[in-house]
Amino acid sequence: MGAATASSPAAPTVGPAAGSLPEPGDDALLARIAQGDRQAFALLASRHAPKAMKLAQRILGNAADADEVVQEAMLRVWTGAKNWIPDGRARFSTWLHRVVVNLCVDRRRRPAFAGLEGIPEPPDPTPSAVSVMARQQTAKLVSQALAELPERQRLAVTLCYYEERSAADAAQILSLSVSAVESLLARARRALRARLSGVVQDTGEV
Amino acid sequence: MADREWSTFDVEDIEALTAVYGGNPARWPADRRAAAVRALAHDGAAHELVVNEARLDALLSMVAEPEITAARVDSVVAGALARLDAMAAPASAPAKAAHAGKLETFLPSPFDVVRAALSWLSVRAPQAGWLAGATAAGIMVGVMTLPSASLTTADTGAQTVAAVETAQADVTDMPSLLFTSYTVETRAR
Known part of the structure; x- marks a missing residue:
């Protein structure tokens, strides 16, 4: 796992409620994950999954493959967290996106399965839809x-x-x-x- | 393109910039943006280049953005957690199986034999301490040469793990104390 940075400015999808503690940064969560903290893993995964899924879907062109790739990338976060060095050189999100891109490239090289997503949707017959x-x-x-x-x-x-x-x-x-x-x-x-x-x-x- | 000081821009610079980053100044690198925007204000040809690239940008922006729902995110995270469980389960199962129902039959250690012998003699024949020492040493050498065995429940044919008990022979005389083996069935750790 590459070197990392000070906490990335990754914002949670939902802001903390008034009076509650601020959510821990990526580096803090990674340190906890390295100790086997599943709750920290779930929090970090939930924080970064949306962007990672969007990137994967853009590269792969289908949602199911994108979800599988991101899940695999998250498992690599779990296994690689102990090697994470928060030295300020790189952001966690950059590392994660690198993993996602590499997994997507690997997946695209496999033989393709012609799923339902390749079938065009029937056209809408209403004139207003032209x-x-x-x-x-x-x-x-x-x-x-x-x-x-x-x-x-x-x-x-x-x-x-x-x-x-x-x-x-x-x-x-x-x-x-x-x-x-x-x-x-x-x-x-x-x-x-x-x-x-x-x-x-x-x-x-x- | 990245190794230069960008204080001024000409048409060729604008062409090179927009060929890479398109016609939207917001996408231009910060170190070049101000000079490029200044150049656009005074150069009609440069402005035309930017408009052309912006048309391609407009086409690219027509591609729908992937929809990432909260339910999908939850599903991915839950799937990852389930896979962590699956990864952890096989790792711990063999270790448990190795300990489960292990039946060990062993002889008392030589040290225990010497200690037991001296203890017995101190009660029964306190005056014969020198003889006890010599006898215990000789017996210890003999005991050290005896093999110990380790058996699993599979080896003995047992189908279930019996309650854990330490069965110790109820002996009081010296020969029995020295030569009765102990059978201990250990509980699964």
Whole structure:
């Protein structure tokens, strides 16, 4: 497990009630987890799971796989907590996202199972839905264009664009230099522009 | 792109910046943002570049954000906790099984034999202390050469773990005291 940082500013999903003690930081929870504290584990997992699940679902494209990956990542937190050194160099969330990204990449390399999620939903026949359908169609084309990107380019776009991570953060998560991440982003945008050029002309938006 | 001081920006710099980070200044790195925004105000070509990249950004933003419900989060956390239980269970089970129902048959240790012998002689023949010492030493050597055995309930064919009892021979004479073995059935720890 990598070195870590001072408590990340990870905010709980629900703020502490008035008069209650502030929730412990990530480092404090990790120290407790290292001692086998399951309650601390549940608290840390609940705190970080939503973002990790969103990242995994963006990379994998389906919710069930994303949930499994995040569960696996959380187990690695349990087993790796004793090696966590809160020396201020990295945030726990960055380490967790690196684990999630790596697990997602591993999972994508397995043979795919054609689940129900690949089946398109039946179109809504009501006339008022036409504009909604057009927008959904465009979104689907964009999703396909993203899915066709080379893996690293897609990861860089996911982290920097959708997860709003800085290039420096993304570089840490992907174990790359900042300039390498910037290069991936530039190539990804170039490829997306080329693939979506028809959409650009049709919608006039792009 | 990251190794330069960014006090001024020209069109090429804007092109390089937007090619990587898109047309939304909020996504630009903080060390470049102020200079880039200043350049946009004075350079129409730079402004046009930014608008073009912003169009691609708008398309990318049409992809739906994954919906993460509280129920899903709870399910993931509960699943992880259940897997921790599953990981812990097999680790502790063999250890318990190894101790459960273990039946040990052993002889008293040589030290116990010497101590018992001296204790017996001090009561029955206090004047023969020197003889007792020599006799005990000889017996101790013999006892040390005897094997001890350790058996499990499976070896003995027992199907259940009997109540824990320490069965000690009820003897008072010296030979019986020295040569009666003890059978102890230990409770599962």
